[in-house]
Amino acid sequence: MKLCYFDDNVNFGDALNATIFPTLLADFFDEDPSVSFFGIGSLFGLPLLENSSAVRKIIFSTGYGKYGVKPRLDSSYEIMCVRGPLTAEYLGLDKSMAVADGALLLSHFSFPSYKKTYAFSYMPHWESETRFDWAGLCEQAGYHYISPMWHKDRILEEILKSEVIITEAMHGAIVADTLRVPWIPVKGYKNISEFKWQDWTQSIQTTYNPVQMPPLYSEVKEAEKIIQVKTKGMLGDMATQYLAKAFVSYQKNFKWKETLKQFADIKNTKPSLSQNGVVTSLADELRDRLEKVKSKYTTILS
Secondary structure, eight states, X not given: OEEEOOOSSOOHHHHTHHXXXXXXXXXXXXXXXXXXXXXXXXXXXXXXXHTOOOSEEEEEEEOBOSOSSOOOOOTTEEEEEESOHHHHHHHTOOGXXXXXXXXXXGGGSOOOOOOOOEEEEEEOOHHHXXXXXXXXXHHHHTOEEOOTTSOHHHHHHHHHTEEEEEESSHHHHHHHHHTTOOEEEEEOSTTSOHHXXXXXXXXXXXXXXXXXXXXXXXXXXXXHHHHHHHTTTOSOHHHHHXXXXXXXXXXXXXXXXXXXXXXXXGGGSOOBOOOHHHHHHHHHHHHHHHHHHHHHHHHHHO
């Protein structure tokens, strides 16, 4: 059985697959793709899952992100559970298939008791980090910065050392909540999927009310992409580059101070944290369903 997830990028949530499932299903996976296990991630509708030639596709806590092609479920799918009620509803599944994101299984792991070193830590979405100098803004706002592109083990440690996590990255919030660290969601760019966030927050009986931030750009290349989309590519390369440089300069010289105050005020927002019993119950249910996979396929694949 092959463990399948996006392992060619730096997405923290995707990287958690390699920590959680090989640990809880020790000596279970190999590179035989005929039976494939799809875990954490918004994989429905994307090529990794939709184009898989596996004879059996085991779906475990996977979600839908409302992008890609319309998912097509056939007899090759064995759905153990999905991320939340919105994914289940969209796919026409029974409500019982909606459990929670597989990252909640981290509550079954043991972590060191780190000293709380940071009052507030900020973690952007990994795409947002490529667009703006969030680390520099955090330094001025007095927040500790957590890069979503760091190694997953370092991110886990930094979350545990934080009293509150301010995050645009959904798995920053999922892991924080699982490890009992209060979190404040923020949203600065249109690519942040509210559907995904609501899918997860509904599963843990909380709500998604992000602090809205303006979309900021300090990287000319990223600003060029936005201008090309806005102008539908009608401008030439030189004009696009000129406008991008002017836009970045404007944000740096005029928007920085305004945004800094707004950003620094986020710490006054009441943080979220699901009830202890909810996380425990959901994590136990995930573990039970994982054991069913282990029991069934240990026999079949042996």
